[in-house]
Amino acid sequence: MTRFSRRALLKAGAAFAGVSAIGSPAIVRAQAARIKIGHLVPLTGFLGAIGSYAQLGVKMAAEEINASGGIMGKQIDLMSEDSVNPATASTKAQRMIEQDGAVLLFGEISSASSLTIMQVAERNKKVFFSTGARSDALRGKDCNRYSFHCDIPNTVMVNAVGTALKQKGMVKGKKFVTLTADYIFGHDLLKAAKAFFSANDATLIGDELIATDVTDFSPYLLKVRQAKPDVVCCNLAGNQVTNLVKQYAEFGFPYPLVGFNLNTGDAWAMGEGNLSGTWPTVWYHTLDNPASKTFVEAFSKKYGKPPENHAWIEYITLKMIAQAITETKSTESDALIGYFEKQTQFDIMKSRKAYFRSWDHQLVQEAYPFTVKPKAEMKDKWDMLVLGEAVPAAGADLETIYPMKTQNPCNMKA
Amino acid sequence: MQFGFLLEQVVNGLVLGGYYLLIALGLSLIFSVGGIVNLAHGAFYALGAYISVEITKYLGFGSAVVLSPAAVALLGILFERFILRRFYDADPILSLLVTFALAMVTEQAIRIIWGAPPISAAIPQALRGSVFIGDFLFSRYRLLILAVVAAVLLGVWLLLHKTSFGRVVRAGIQRPDMVAALGIRLQPYMTAIVMLGVGMAALGGAFFAPITIVHPAMGAEIITVAFVVVVIGGLGSFWGVVIAALLVGVVRGITIHFAPAAGEASIYVLMFLVLMVRPRGLLGERIEKFE
Numbered sequence: 001m002t003r004f005s006r007r008a009l010l011k012a013g014a015a016f017a018g019v020s021a022i023g024s025p026a027i028v029r030a031q032a033a034r035i036k037i038g039h040l041v042p043l044t045g046f047l048g049a050i051g052s053y054a055q056l057g058v059k060m061a062a063e064e065i066n067a068s069g070g071i072m073g074k075q076i077d078l079m080s081e082d083s084v085n086p087a088t089a090s091t092k093a094q095r096m097i098e099q100d101g102a103v104l105l106f107g108e109i110s111s112a113s114s115l116t117i118m119q120v121a122e123r124n125k126k127v128f129f130s131t132g133a134r135s136d137a138l139r140g141k142d143c144n145r146y147s148f149h150c151d152i153p154n155t156v157m158v159n160a161v162g163t164a165l166k167q168k169g170m171v172k173g174k175k176f177v178t179l180t181a182d183y184i185f186g187h188d189l190l191k192a193a194k195a196f197f198s199a200n201d202a203t204l205i206g207d208e209l210i211a212t213d214v215t216d217f218s219p220y221l222l223k224v225r226q227a228k229p230d231v232v233c234c235n236l237a238g239n240q241v242t243n244l245v246k247q248y249a250e251f252g253f254p255y256p257l258v259g260f261n262l263n264t265g266d267a268w269a270m271g272e273g274n275l276s277g278t279w280p281t282v283w284y285h286t287l288d289n290p291a292s293k294t295f296v297e298a299f300s301k302k303y304g305k306p307p308e309n310h311a312w313i314e315y316i317t318l319k320m321i322a323q324a325i326t327e328t329k330s331t332e333s334d335a336l337i338g339y340f341e342k343q344t345q346f347d348i349m350k351s352r353k354a355y356f357r358s359w360d361h362q363l364v365q366e367a368y369p370f371t372v373k374p375k376a377e378m379k380d381k382w383d384m385l386v387l388g389e390a391v392p393a394a395g396a397d398l399e400t401i402y403p404m405k406t407q408n409p410c411n412m413k414a
Numbered sequence: 415m416q417f418g419f420l421l422e423q424v425v426n427g428l429v430l431g432g433y434y435l436l437i438a439l440g441l442s443l444i445f446s447v448g449g450i451v452n453l454a455h456g457a458f459y460a461l462g463a464y465i466s467v468e469i470t471k472y473l474g475f476g477s478a479v480v481l482s483p484a485a486v487a488l489l490g491i492l493f494e495r496f497i498l499r500r501f502y503d504a505d506p507i508l509s510l511l512v513t514f515a516l517a518m519v520t521e522q523a524i525r526i527i528w529g530a531p532p533i534s535a536a537i538p539q540a541l542r543g544s545v546f547i548g549d550f551l552f553s554r555y556r557l558l559i560l561a562v563v564a565a566v567l568l569g570v571w572l573l574l575h576k577t578s579f580g581r582v583v584r585a586g587i588q589r590p591d592m593v594a595a596l597g598i599r600l601q602p603y604m605t606a607i608v609m610l611g612v613g614m615a616a617l618g619g620a621f622f623a624p625i626t627i628v629h630p631a632m633g634a635e636i637i638t639v640a641f642v643v644v645v646i647g648g649l650g651s652f653w654g655v656v657i658a659a660l661l662v663g664v665v666r667g668i669t670i671h672f673a674p675a676a677g678e679a680s681i682y683v684l685m686f687l688v689l690m691v692r693p694r695g696l697l698g699e700r701i702e703k704f705e
Contacts, residue, residue, distance in 0.1 A: 043530070044631060048530075048631065049531050049532045049627070052529075052531055182675060209674055209675045211677065211678045214677065214678060219426060219427070219666065219677065220674065222419070222422050222423055222426055222551065223671065223674075226419050239532070239627045239629065242532065242627045243627050246624065246625050246626065246627070249536075249537070249542065250556075251553050252543035268534060269531065269534050269627055269628070269629070270534055270536075271536030271537075271624065272534070272536045308531075381534070
């Protein structure tokens, strides 16, 4: 290798300086008239695709709130950044609170990153709304007073799909093989799935733990065939669900593929005729209620495509936060926690209202199993799911599908 | 029975290795001839996938896997003529920086054109499903990929070893000064090598779009494995890259069979072991200009 010339070093230095100037976030000087809110979501990596929908949703909510005069006359300063990985998420969360003056934080999809942000929130005594993380442990043994959980937890997803599978006779006496994401979310989901299998006379004959950077599943699929299961169950997340479903369709196995986790964005990326089976979801843009229809229409007009479930959840979360600040006339953590712990009801574009359960801070809401629409019935390429009956069934208490106090080891320190 | 399963993994690993080969072979050629570590190679793979998905919508899958690599190869001319050509004799750090920058610019350009969310692509109905040979199972689509890789490989080998073009390229890898002394300009050859290299990467992208997620960062994901293959195989050796690619595929498959969680780590361990024993890679030649 030739020696660096001074000029070359200078150029390289300038290039890096240029990159870091563009890459680093602008630090906005403190202004009393604005409310700063920190938002973190993965925009790269295996959850980056659905994270990009989340960012669209949150931007739209902030613009709407600001256009209608802000919160108590103050405009929202939304700082939205790529959370990258658990370590970076934690560093950025700390920086947003400490240096940028964020009054609260929200966002995240990865359960691993969400856990590190929860710790930052607790240490700094700032509220954090974890919008897209589904691991039971976050609202269970790892719960804390400053963290709230908007998405449905793993147990609810297992219950939603499990109920639908039971009705189809696909559980009792059947042999399952699971493919599980090898991080906190997957481990947690597998635990919930195992509990469901053993409670319903199903056997788990094989489980493959899969690193989150795997994109080729063919060796795992060969192992699935060797196990000869009755049903194959996907406990993966993000891009990996898309990849698995595409490659499962490629091999064309006779065993039905179902899954306890799927986001609409991943389903949209799968390609025609690849997805089948029964899966859970938390919201879909075809839900028939007035609030949902208004939102879908405005979003589609703005972005040229319907909202994905992460766009929805960021949108409603920022709206709930705005409502809480307006009604308590405060951005203080204690006032906000008090407001949500009263189990205030919110319209979250579903037929039943939702509320944060006071003792574990879980947003209690309906969930839906879905199957895949035949191509002939699809109105457009986004219209690919047929929602099943909401769970729990109409009339039943919403909390019946969530872990009860006796099952959930959440102990918040006051 | 256990042995049969293992054999199935080995064969599947060979197919996967063939796919790595499409990307790694071009990377190795561009480095060997031009001395440039092309960090933008993955970007051409991604472009190949996106363009092929677009063409499939209008002209069908068959045309897409031909036209998309051809289009990307044409882009390769511009890439060589206006960017790479300035860096053959420059400090290697500069070509690293410029190709890295191009990789980022391309990824963001894809985001602007096609959006950040992944786009959907599917295998044509006729190519779905598995083929059984005895108790052996193959994905029909991957068999097709294997055949395409074999054909491309044969073509590249013939080009490098049985044509006057190939003789100049091989001489250029070892002694560019001698080639110049004989009055041969290497630059047109370099243009052709870059076209071939990025075209093969795009072919890989076009064939893998239906079975893997098509998203802006897909290029960054494939480049690491491609580098591992190039490093294991050694520079300047056609067969080195071929053997390395197949080895990486097979080692990954076997590891997943016995210890699934170690599957992705296995290829890096393999690289480590190979470099311990053979610092220039399996069949790497001693190349004067890189020593």
